[in-house]
Amino acid sequence: MSNIIDLKLFELVEKIKKKEISSQEVTKSFIDRSQKSKKLNSYITENFENALQKAKQFDEKPDFNKKLPGIPLAVKDLFCTKNIRTTAGSKILENFIPTYESTVTKNILNEGGIIIGKLNCDEFAMGSSNETSFFGNVQNPISENLVPGGSSGGSSSALAAKLTPATIGTDTGGSIRQPASFTGTVGLKPTYGSCSRYGIVAFASSLDQAGPMTQNVKDCALMLEVISSYDNKDSTSVDFKRGQYLKDLNENIKGKKIGIPKQYRVDGMPKEIDELWKKGMKIIENNGGEIIEINLPNTNYALPAYYIVAPAEASSNLARYDGVKYGFRSKGENLIDMYEKTRSEGFGDEVKRRIMIGTYVLSSGYYDAYYLKAQKVRRLIKNDFDEAYKKVDAILTPSTPSSAFKIGEKTNDPVSMYLNDIFTVPINLAGLPAISIPAGHDKSGYPLGLQVIGKAFDEQNILNIAYSIEKNINFKNNINDWWIN
């Protein structure tokens, strides 16, 4: 059964339902391949034996009405999983075993999914290359020593390498869409309030959203259907009527108005990305959509505003790591000394940097100049989108200003690393849904993505537009299994 790993998620679901293959066969196939792929360092924690047992239980008493019947999935290690170690890529949580399940992973379990492991990520999801993880760099299966993007880098790597048929990540400023773009896969950040944040290790609470990462748009619709739910354990969860994303998926985009923001044509963007963008526009026009130039005048201020809002929220969220109730503790001469040493030794450099930025912008005398100012800019950015959506149904942009870069290339310059998220961050600030789909390659053969941004709670629309582009592009990932001897 060596070809199981080549099947799409929705095909695996169909075949299990038709009893052509068993959950055990599928689970074993992905575990076998994961075991041969340690060089990628995609996993932080393996749950293989337990998963095989769960698969056996499923086969003995199958429920084919589930959306993920006996399907093995590895997930980002930012989701708390009951009795399975959850580290958030940090030393400070190296030995943390949650006593509860995040709502998103609970939804997966309730639909018959089986967790085969926890995937590497940047420490507390702070990073764009997976290089801030305490558990080491992750390799991009596209090419050796290439970053898989971040912060959901273990997720994108495992997905592209077919160690898991689909996965979930979290996206605070691009952490699902950028790694998807870097690995030739699909990633969707839902509207803020769609997926519960309960049990997700918090980074920036007003921006964080969980979302699916998949091989194709159809799988993405299926996964979104599973994980999106109203949850009274998350006070910002929104109680709206969720769509039947998979059933209603269709490629008909006739009459749809798609906006092209001129501010996304940034200096120094490779020609290939501009060409890819034009290719996307052409496909939309050929499929009966209309391309309309739009204006998002405050785009350039999104990233600076983000680097105030996100660290401010992070500094507050990460105050809980004090070495008392859980996590790493360092010895100190007194309580304060213990706190300071614990946090100094337990957090990595990028996390410390962001806590300190956040602490500074919230500190007495600076709050108005930085934090309040950033929240006002956030309003301007949201207004830009509101204005644009009076004229268009969705917006098309590139996902990232470049393709994947080499490991180590940007680690010494935080600002150049931050610039990676220039096309994704505004969407989090405005709370909108957006999907990245693979759309081409650069001259080195590295994947490039296009991003479709929607109105709030209009996930079906962006899925349909992405589906229509996907059908015409026929993207193929060039992966030669270089990491397997």
Place this chain on the structure above:
Amino acid sequence: MTIDLKTVKHISKLSRISIDDNKAKKLSDDLNSIFKFIEKLEELDTEKIEPLTSIAETNLKLRKDEIESKNIREDILKNSPEDNKDFFVVPKVVE
């Protein structure tokens, strides 16, 4: 505005993160380049703009405050770096 070593030390104190002197210099350089980037916001006139504090901007829903997890003290304490079976233990705070 520049973030000098004294400011770095002050923020590190507020953040409860100890920083040794040789790291403080590098951190000050990093923070300065980040704040230079952030200061682009000064170009914008936001005098009359309402801050956006939450994207949801709806009234928070209320629910009953009911206990759902019971008898998990042992499990919770298992994650504690130091405990005496009933309590979390910290360095002595009262003489």
